[in-house]
Amino acid sequence: MLEVRDLRVAYGKIEAVKGISFTVDPGQVVTLIGGNGAGKTTTLRTLSGLLTPTAGEVIFEGEPIHSLPAHEIVRRGLAHSPEGRHVFPRMTVQENLDLGAFSRKDGAKDIAEDFDRSLDLFPVLRDRRTQVAGTLSGGEQQMLAMARALMSRPRLLMLDEPSMGLSPIMMQRILATVAELKARGTTILLVEQNAQAALGLADSAHVIETGRIVLSGTGPELLGNDSVRKAYLGEE
Amino acid sequence: MQQFLQQLVNGVVLGATYGLIALGYTMVYGIIQLINFAHGEIFMVGAFAGLAMYSYVLPESMQGNPFIVLPLVILAAVIVSVTVALLVERYGYRPLRRAPRLAPLITAIGVSIFLQELVRLFYPGARSQVSFPRIIEGPNLELGGVTIARTSLFLLVVALALMVALQTFIRTSRTGKAMRATSQDADTARLMGINTDRIIVLTFALGAALAAVAGVMQGMRFVSIDFRIGFLGGVKAFTAAVLGGIGNITGAMLGGFVLGIVEAMTTQYLLGSAYKDVAAFVVLIAVLVFRPQGLLGERVAVRA
Numbered sequence: 001m002l003e004v005r006d007l008r009v010a011y012g013k014i015e016a017v018k019g020i021s022f023t024v025d026p027g028q029v030v031t032l033i034g035g036n037g038a039g040k041t042t043t044l045r046t047l048s049g050l051l052t053p054t055a056g057e058v059i060f061e062g063e064p065i066h067s068l069p070a071h072e073i074v075r076r077g078l079a080h081s082p083e084g085r086h087v088f089p090r091m092t093v094q095e096n097l098d099l100g101a102f103s104r105k106d107g108a109k110d111i112a113e114d115f116d117r118s119l120d121l122f123p124v125l126r127d128r129r130t131q132v133a134g135t136l137s138g139g140e141q142q143m144l145a146m147a148r149a150l151m152s153r154p155r156l157l158m159l160d161e162p163s164m165g166l167s168p169i170m171m172q173r174i175l176a177t178v179a180e181l182k183a184r185g186t187t188i189l190l191v192e193q194n195a196q197a198a199l200g201l202a203d204s205a206h207v208i209e210t211g212r213i214v215l216s217g218t219g220p221e222l223l224g225n226d227s228v229r230k231a232y233l234g235e236e
Numbered sequence: 237m238q239q240f241l242q243q244l245v246n247g248v249v250l251g252a253t254y255g256l257i258a259l260g261y262t263m264v265y266g267i268i269q270l271i272n273f274a275h276g277e278i279f280m281v282g283a284f285a286g287l288a289m290y291s292y293v294l295p296e297s298m299q300g301n302p303f304i305v306l307p308l309v310i311l312a313a314v315i316v317s318v319t320v321a322l323l324v325e326r327y328g329y330r331p332l333r334r335a336p337r338l339a340p341l342i343t344a345i346g347v348s349i350f351l352q353e354l355v356r357l358f359y360p361g362a363r364s365q366v367s368f369p370r371i372i373e374g375p376n377l378e379l380g381g382v383t384i385a386r387t388s389l390f391l392l393v394v395a396l397a398l399m400v401a402l403q404t405f406i407r408t409s410r411t412g413k414a415m416r417a418t419s420q421d422a423d424t425a426r427l428m429g430i431n432t433d434r435i436i437v438l439t440f441a442l443g444a445a446l447a448a449v450a451g452v453m454q455g456m457r458f459v460s461i462d463f464r465i466g467f468l469g470g471v472k473a474f475t476a477a478v479l480g481g482i483g484n485i486t487g488a489m490l491g492g493f494v495l496g497i498v499e500a501m502t503t504q505y506l507l508g509s510a511y512k513d514v515a516a517f518v519v520l521i522a523v524l525v526f527r528p529q530g531l532l533g534e535r536v537a538v539r540a
């Protein structure tokens with residue numbers, strides 16, 4: 001479904017992603033873990049077209065997308081819920097969700113169905129449809145960002161740090177939702193600081209350090225790996 | 237009292253023009269955080285395009301019929317202003333979108349001088365004042381001792397209608413929503429599938445069209461124009477936009493009316509017509525010092 005081949009991305013002269021390759025198959029949850037500044041967000045922003053790679057290829061559903069503009073990429077079914085949530089702060093919950101469906105060409109009926117489905121997933125948002133998004137709590141904003149990404153009816157959903165900065169309870173709720181999406185068969189590329197939870201969900205996982213993949217395996221494999229346990233799961 | 241009411245009406249009419257131009261400043265700022273200092277010249281070019289349509293295209297037999305003249309003059313103004321604004325955006329500002337903010341600002345000043353000189357050198361007679369047709373003839377209207385010219389009343393109605401239409405468009409239409417999204421968070425707007433380049437083009441086009449209408453209004457009201465009207469009109473409209481809160485659409489309209497009224501009142505009661513342009517500058521400085529976010533603006537954090 002998604003194939004990333006030797007991707008390189010630079011900010012000016014500084015290379016942040018130095019040749020990354022991995023694949024995501026339909027129905028899979030693939031996770032990228034790694035410390036701060038490893039290049040995870042840069043990778044996702046490149047996949048969704050916000051950044052242009054200096055080298056390498058991104059093949060999505062059999063077609064190269066690495067030179068397409070971002071607004072074309074979401075049309076093809078690659079949705080991105082960005083790090084830091086980025087809801088539209090001065091718009092209502094409803095308007096944020098409408099914008100999530102902006103790229104869709106199918107009818108209002110299908111969109112309304114997905115709207116209901118998104119709100120079923122996040123019932124709190126239902127009561128807050130007319131509330132301005134900037135006044136939601138962090139956890140609610142995260143739910144809105146995820147619901148908004150789902151409104152494009154993506155084939156592949158990219159989530160960047162969905163539990164970042166949330167209370168432990170809210171973090172659990174968000175991660176439970178990711179698990180539920182997985183159970184429904186959603187294909188997900190997940191970047192998550194909570195490596196324990198991410199690896200628990202992942203069919204396949206990659207450890208990134210300073211712009212390179214240093215270790216790959218299934219979720220359980222990496223959960224059992226000594227160096228992963230030391231570096232990312234806080235064990236001695 | 238009567239004099240006060242008269243000045244109030246004069247101020248509102250004046251303010252309608254400022255408000256229309258101010259919308260262009262504020263919308264462009266809202267979308268790409270650029271003060272488009274060439275916008276005053278877009279207004280000036282619109283006035284000249286409208287005049288050219290009247291003087292060189294319309295046959296004399298039609299010049300007396302406002303129902304033919306007005307739409308065509310406004311159409312010509314809008315087409316030319318929008319075209320010029322889009323060329324400036326495409327070749328002046330777009331290549332500099334990721335450059336330091338000073339770069340497009342300097343470009344804007346260059347474009348202003350270029351457009352002024354273009355009109356001064358090539359529009360027949362534009363080195364000094366050129367007369368502009370009144371288009372709407374007929375005696376002034378009187379209401380409770382307050383006089384209002386037919387032209388002014390027409391202009392006021394058109395300006396208000398355009399403002400309402402713009403607000404409705406931005407609040408409720410799909411494209412309006414995309415404009416708001418782009419102004420709040422451009423990268424995330426792109427993630428929604430919004431072609432932000434197209435939104436930027438549309439924003440420049442809308443602003444230019446409103447300025448063009450204002451240009452024709454200015455000509456009709458003052459019955460003459462010259463290549464310098466863009467500077468003063470631009471500065472005053474910019475003041476209106478800052479007064480209302482730059483980036484805020486309702487603010488730009490409100491700022492326009494407030495500034496128009498302030499100008500009319502100070503001219504009447506304080507400064508006299510020789511100093512009528514001073515009021516705008518005093519307002520601009522006062523706002524920048526005491527309330528930089530403007531009347532309706534939120535306090536904006538300085539962006540990194």
Ligand SMILES: Nc1ncnc2c1ncn2[C@@H]1O[C@H](COP(=O)(O)OP(=O)(O)O)[C@@H](O)[C@H]1O
Nearest residue numbers: 011014016034035036037038039040041042043
């Ligand atoms: N906008 C930017 N400009 C310059 N350097 C950046 C920018 N964003 C990220 N970087 C650098 O790129 C590297 C990777 O960052 P990022 O992709 O955000 O990492 P992660 O998401 O894994 O924490 C870091 O060294 C970071 O400092």
Ligand SMILES: [Mg+2]
Nearest residue numbers: 040041042083
């Ligand atoms: Mg990150």
